[in-house]
Amino acid sequence: MMNRHKVKIAISGREYPMHITADEEEIVRKAAKIIKESISQFEEKYELRDHQDALAMCALQYVSKSLYHEQTEMSNSSETEKKLDALIEKIRKNFI
Template sequence: MGEISIKINIADRVYPLKVSMEEEEIIRRAAKLINDRLKEYQENYAVRDKQDLLSMAVLHYATASLKAERKVTDEDTQVADNVYKLDQLLTNFFSK
């Protein structure tokens, strides 16, 4: 599918983007999550500077991304270990 032009508002700044139609909903949801996080930080902390709020949000989402990445890697390792053990059991069983 083709690209479309959209405008995304983050921290009271508008960013014109060209995105694929498949990505539009995800990008709009991401912008909403960011703005919601900024609003939460602004309400709960004595931070008013948009740059500081954006930095805090970036840190939050980068940390969450790294945690998710680690979890996937750990689960992949566990699956690979279990497949290896199962393969060994089957090899031993059929070699008798």
Template sequence: MGEISIKINIADRVYPLKVNMEEEEIIRRAAKLINDRIKEYQENYAVRDKQDLLSMCVLHYATSSLKADKKVTTDDTEVAEKVYQLDHLLTDFFSKQ
């Protein structure tokens, strides 16, 4: 697939981008999530400065990303431990045959 030119609006600013066609939907959804989060912050807090709103938004998504990374790492460790235990059980079982 080729690249296409799109315009993304974030915090009332337009950003022209060249993206792969298969990434367009994800990028548009990401921009919508950012704008929705900014709107939520505007409505719930006495913050009007776009820079502050964007900073709060970035902090939110960076925190979410780090939490997800930590969960994946924890889950991977738990799965590896279970596989090790299963391997040990199977080795014991077949060695007694």
């Protein structure tokens, strides 16, 4: 079992305690940095005064990107599966 340790991640002026492994810490800190930068960009671009609005827009952006990539991967996987099936069928016809 990996050792977990407690860290505090600050986002929008609030600290969030987490228990994570050393391997996860770098990723979590990088994610927090990206979130902070996104919040700043939304606040500047849309002249937002409420951090909650910027956080909501940030969450929407990242979940949308995640769903898009998930859908793209599924589509690519399906296409690859069809190509493999076609190759298997050719092999069966020619060698079996």
